[in-house]
Amino acid sequence: xxxxxxxxxxxxxxxxxxxxxxxxxxxxxxxxxxxxxxxxxxxxxxxxxxxxxxxxxxxxxxxxxxxxxxxxxxxxxxxxxxxxxxxxxxxxxxxxxxxxxxxxxxxxxxxxxxxxxxxxxxxxxxxxxxxxxxxxxxxxxxxxxxxxxxxxxxxxxxxxxxxxxxxxxxxxxxxxxxxxxxxxxxxxxxxxxxxxxxxxxxxxxxxxxxxxxxxxxxxxxxxxxxxxxxxxxxxxxxxxxxxxxxxxxxxxxxxxxxxxxxxxxxxxxxxxxxxxxxxxxxxxxxxxxxxxxxxxxxxxxxxxxxxxxxxxxxxxxxxxxxxxxxxxxxxxxxxxxxxxxxxxxxxxxxxxxxxxxxxxxxxxxxxxxxxxxxxxxxxxxxxxxxxxxxxxxxxxxxxxxxxxxxxxxxxxxxxxxxxxxxxxxxxxxxxxxxxxxxxxxxxxxxxxxxxxxxxxxxxxxxxxxxxxxxxxxxxxxxxxxxxxxxxxxxxxxxxxxxxxxx
Numbered sequence: 001x002x003x004x005x006x007x008x009x010x011x012x013x014x015x016x017x018x019x020x021x022x023x024x025x026x027x028x029x030x031x032x033x034x035x036x037x038x039x040x041x042x043x044x045x046x047x048x049x050x051x052x053x054x055x056x057x058x059x060x061x062x063x064x065x066x067x068x069x070x071x072x073x074x075x076x077x078x079x080x081x082x083x084x085x086x087x088x089x090x091x092x093x094x095x096x097x098x099x100x101x102x103x104x105x106x107x108x109x110x111x112x113x114x115x116x117x118x119x120x121x122x123x124x125x126x127x128x129x130x131x132x133x134x135x136x137x138x139x140x141x142x143x144x145x146x147x148x149x150x151x152x153x154x155x156x157x158x159x160x161x162x163x164x165x166x167x168x169x170x171x172x173x174x175x176x177x178x179x180x181x182x183x184x185x186x187x188x189x190x191x192x193x194x195x196x197x198x199x200x201x202x203x204x205x206x207x208x209x210x211x212x213x214x215x216x217x218x219x220x221x222x223x224x225x226x227x228x229x230x231x232x233x234x235x236x237x238x239x240x241x242x243x244x245x246x247x248x249x250x251x252x253x254x255x256x257x258x259x260x261x262x263x264x265x266x267x268x269x270x271x272x273x274x275x276x277x278x279x280x281x282x283x284x285x286x287x288x289x290x291x292x293x294x295x296x297x298x299x300x301x302x303x304x305x306x307x308x309x310x311x312x313x314x315x316x317x318x319x320x321x322x323x324x325x326x327x328x329x330x331x332x333x334x335x336x337x338x339x340x341x342x343x344x345x346x347x348x349x350x351x352x353x354x355x356x357x358x359x360x361x362x363x364x365x366x367x368x369x370x371x372x373x374x375x376x377x378x379x380x381x382x383x384x385x386x387x388x389x390x391x392x393x394x395x396x397x398x399x400x401x402x403x404x405x406x407x408x409x410x411x412x413x414x415x416x417x418x419x420x421x422x423x424x425x426x427x428x429x430x431x432x433x434x435x436x437x438x439x440x441x442x443x444x445x446x447x448x449x450x451x452x453x454x455x456x457x458x459x460x461x462x463x464x465x466x467x468x469x470x471x472x473x474x475x476x477x478x479x480x481x482x483x484x485x486x487x488x489x490x491x492x493x494x495x496x497x498x499x500x501x502x
Contacts, residue, residue, distance in 0.1 A: 030192055030194055030229065030231060031229075031231065031250070032190075032192065032227065033229065033248045033249060033270065033272060034248070034270075035227075035248055036189075036226075036227035036229070037131075037154065037190045039131040039133070039192055040131070043108060043131075044108050045106060045108035045109035045110065045130075046104075046105075047063075047109070047111075047112055048061035048062075048066075048104070048105055048109065048110070048111050048112065049061060049062065049063045049066035049067070049114065049137070050066055050067045050068065050069065050070050050073055050111060050113050050114065050142075051066040051067070052068055052114070052116035052118055052119075053114065053116045054066065055067050055068040055069075056068055057072055057073075057078070060104075061073075061080075061104065061105075066114065067080075069116075069118045070111065070113055070118035070119070070134065070142070071120060071121045071122070072119070074122075074123050074126070075122065076099075076125070079100045079102075079103055080100070080103050081099070081103050081105045081126055082098075082099070082100050082101055082102070082103035082104070082106050082107075083098075083099050083100065083103075083127060084096050084097060084098055084099055084126075084127040084129070085099045085125035085126070085127055085151075086125070086127065086185060086186030096127060105132065107129045107130035107131070107132055107154065108130040108131070108132070109132055110132070110135060111132065111134045111135070112135055113134065113136055113137060113140065113142035114137050114140050115140045115141045115142060115143075116142065116143065117143050118142055118143060118144050118145075119144070119145060120146045120172070121144055121147040122147075122148050122150070122172060123147060123148065123149045123150070123152055123155070124148070124149075124150040124185070125150065125186070126152040126153075126155070127151070127152065127186065128152075128153055128155065130154060131154045131156050132154065132155055132156070133156045133158065134155065134157045134158070134160065135156075135157075135158045135159055135160075136158065136159030136160055140159075141161055142160055142161065143160075143161045143162075143163055144160055144161070144163075145164040145171070146162075146164055146170065146171045146172075146217075147177075147178045147179070148171075148172045148174060148179050148181070149178075149188065149191060149225075150179075150181055150182070150185060151181075151185035151187065151188050152188050152191070153187070153190050153191070154190045155190075155192070156194065157191075157192070157193050157194070158194045158195050159195055159196065160196045161197050161199075162178055162196060162197065162198045163177075163197070163198070163199045163200065163202075164177060164200070165200050165215050165216065165217075166214070166215065166216060166218070170217075174217070175218045176217055176218070176219040176222045177198060177216075177217040177219070177238075178220065178221050178222070179222050180222070180224070180225050180228060180246070181223070181224050181225060182224065187226070189225045189227040189228075189246070190226075191223070191225065191227070191228050191229070192229040192231070193221075193229065193233055194229070194231045194232055194233070195231075195232045195233065196233045196234075197233065197234040197235075198220050198221055198233065198236075198238065199234075199235070199236050199237045200216040200217070200237045200238055201237060202237070204237040204258060207237075207282075208284075208286075209282075209286040209287070210286040212260030212261075212282045212284060213284075213286045213287050213288075214286075216237070216238045216239040216260065217238070217239065218239060218240060219239070219240050219243055220235060220239070220240065220242065221241065221243070222242075223243070223244060223245055223249065224245040226246050226247050226248050226249075227246070227249070228246050228249045228250075229249070230244075230249075230250065230251040230252070230254055231250070231251075231252050231253055232253045232254065233254045234254070235254065235256040235257070236255075236256075236257050236258045237258050237259075238258075238259050238260070239260040239261050240259070240260075240261050240262045241256045241259050241262065241264065242254075242256070242264050242265070243264075243265040243267065244264065244265070244268060244271055244273070245267040245268050245299070246268055247270050247271075248269075248271075249268060249270075249271045250272045251264065251271075251272070251273050251274070252273075252274045252275050253274075253276065254276045254277075255276070255277045256276065256277070256278045257279045258280045258282060259281060259282065260281075260282050260283065260284070260287060260291075261281075261283060261291050262291060262292050262293075263278040263281075263293050263314075264276070264292075264293070264294040265292075265295050265296070266294065266295070266296045267296065267297055267298060267299055268304060269303075269304050269305040269307070270305070270306050271304075271306075271307045271308070272310070273294060273308070273309045273310070273312060274308065274309075274310045274312070275310075275311045275312065276312045276313075277312070277315075278294070278312065278313065278315070279313075279314075279315045279316065281293075281316045281323065281324075281325035282318075283323050283325060284323060290326065291324060291325045291326065292325065292326045292327070292328075292329050293312075293316070293325055293327050293328060293345070293347070294309060294312065294328045294329070295326070295329050296329070296330040296333070297330070297332040297333045298332065298334055298335070301334070302333075302334070303333075303335065304333065304335050304336075305335075305336045305337045306336075306337040307337065307339070308339045309328055309339070309340045309341075309343060310340075310341045310342050310343070310482070311341070311342040311485075311486045311499075312328075312343045312344075313343070313344045314327045314328065314345045314346070314347065315344070315345075315346045315347070315371075316347045316371060317346070318348065323348075324347070324348050324349040325347055325348070326349055326350075326351040326354070327345035327347050327354075327368065327378075328340060328343060328345060329353075330354070330355045331354070331356045331386065332385075334389075335355075335357070335358040335359065336358075336359045336360055338362075339362050339364075340353060340361070340362070340363045340364070341362070341363075341365055341482045342365055342366065342482055342484075342486045342499050343486070343499060344366070344368075344464060344486055344499045345367070345368045345369070345378075346369050346370075346462060347370070347378060348370070348371040349378070350379060350381075351378075351379070351381065352379055352380060352402065353366060353379075353380045353381070354380075354381040354383065355382050355383070355391065356383050356384065356385045356386060357383075357384055357387070357389040357390070357391055358392075359391070359392045359393055360393045360394075361382075361393070361394045362394070362395045362397075362480055363380060363382070363395065363396045363397070363399060364395065364397045364398050364399070364480055364482065365399065365476070365481055365485070365491075365497070366380070366400075366401070367400045367498040367499040367500065368399065368401040368402065369400070369401070369402055369419070369448075369455070369462075370402045370419075370457060371460055372457050377402050377421070378403070379402055379403040379404060380399055380401045380403075380404045380405070380416075381404075381405045381406075382396060382405070382406040382407060382408060382411060383405070383407055384407065390408040391406075391407065391408030392408055392409045392410060393409070394406065394408060394411050394412070395412045396411070396412065396413045396414075397412070397413075397414055397415050397416065397476075397477055397479070397481075398415050398416065398476040398477060398481055398495060398497045399416045399417070399497065399498065400417045400418075400451060400497055400499075401416070401417075401418050401419070402419050402420050403418050403420040403421050403423075404416055404421075404422045404424075404442070404444075405422075405423045405424075406423075406424050406425070407424070407425040411424070414441050414477060415442070415475065415477040415497060416443070416497070417443045417451065417471065417472055417497055417498075418442070418443070418445070419445070419446060419447070419448060420444065421444050422442050422444040441475075441477075443471065446471060449467075450467075450469075450470065450471050451466065451467065451470050451498075452464050452465065452467055453465050464499070464500055465500045466496060466498065466500055466501075470496075470502075472496055472497035472498050473496050473502050474494040474495070474496060474502075475497055476494070476495035476496055478494075478495050484501075485499060485501035486499040486500060
């Protein structure tokens with residue numbers, strides 16, 4: 001953490017502390033997306049040990065005689081993992097066939113990794129019937145330098161350190177530190193990453209603006225497979241942290257800090273991005289891409305559907321003019337069903353929560369504020385798409401923001417509070433006034449001292465819980481309001497406005 005954040009630690013703790021408490025214990029039950037397979041809280045099979053310092057591939061994998069590296073154990077040539085794989089038959093269809101049926105490691109078993117370098121891992125074509133666990137040994141720090149998960153299912157990774165800098169000849173031709181994909185070799189899915197860390201190196205305090213672009217992998221974690229779960233992981237000293245590109249994915253209780261560009265990129269349907277902490281962006285003059293805490297777009301003209309972005313804290317207090325981070329944004333593609341609730345966004349640019357051309361969206365009970373006075377209109381913005389497709393059927397309710405702008409077809413804006421102005425229009429691009437009764441019970445030009453326990457952009461200092469006499473107390477709407485607030489407290493009618501309930 002740099003000196004600027006250290007000086008403001010007390011204010012940040014009031015915002016961030018509840019999220020750290022959500023990190024799951026190593027033996028606890030893992031939450032996975034609806035419709036996906038959940039691993040058991042503990043393995044019901046045998047345990048095998050892998051020690052790159054003292055092990056040998058000539059050993060039997062016992063605690064007394066461990067194997068050497070994880071990369072060598074999962075290599076197809078080792079014949080140690082008994083699983084299944086798809087093979088193309090003469091008719092051109094894929095058959096699911098046994099692989100290494102005599103291998104000692106079976107679905108349901110655990111691979112225990114000891115400290116040391118476990119290499120560059122190619123985890124390809126293991127279609128497990130049950131989860132295989134890959135876990136760090138007690139008080140051990142195993143390091144995986146890069147990993148490709150290809151056409152594989154039912155793996156759990158816990159306590160692993162994924163770390164390396166980008167190289168000229170990256171393993172498997174990857175531009176990603178960890179890639180989870182499916183291909184012509186068959187589908188992939190039901191992969192769980194819990195309580196791991198992902199980084200380029202431990203200390204990046206001396207990196208220049210160019211280093212944040214050139215030293216890390218372009219992407220740290222990328223998935224395009226169904227049922228990917230990211231729970232309680234730590235991403236730090238990277239460029240772009242996470243791209244959730246597979247349907248039915250969950251990212252929850254992760255800490256993403258000290259990244260050069262984006263924290264989350266979401267490019268699929270049925271995603272839940274919940275209770276993550278995003279902070280300390282390092283976007284500089286050498287970065288050609290715009291920086292976002294959570295950004296969505298689409299591939300190949302697909303419509304992304306049913307995306308939940310809930311109870312995240314996105315905070316960027318860096319005052320350098322070229323070091324900005326937008327909050328939660330969707331500028332591109334087709335989206336139907338986006339639910340943005342209970343988020344706290346404090347940033348030093350205009351786009352706090354911005355949605356372009358979305359259908360059937362709800363932006364409810366968020367707190368979106370500027371990190372410095374010159375950005376006093378850090379906004380919630382509903383706007384037409386880049387192709388002039390209007391936003392349609394969007395509800396903006398119970399939010400506190402620097403400013404609120406909403407334009408489109410069937411736009412409902414009510415029970416919001418803005419420090420600056422509120423502008424509402426039924427023109428897709430906001431160039432004509434809105435004349436419906438849906439725009440009601442909004443308060444604009446409200447000073448922050450009438451809302452929060454502490455809000456001072458000049459320090460900066462933030463405690464965004466509602467003050468005893470806050471105008472946001474008991475003045476919200478119960479309609480569509482989330483049942484709990486950003487800290488997990490029940491919301492009790494009459495409803496409060498913003499991410500924090502009284």
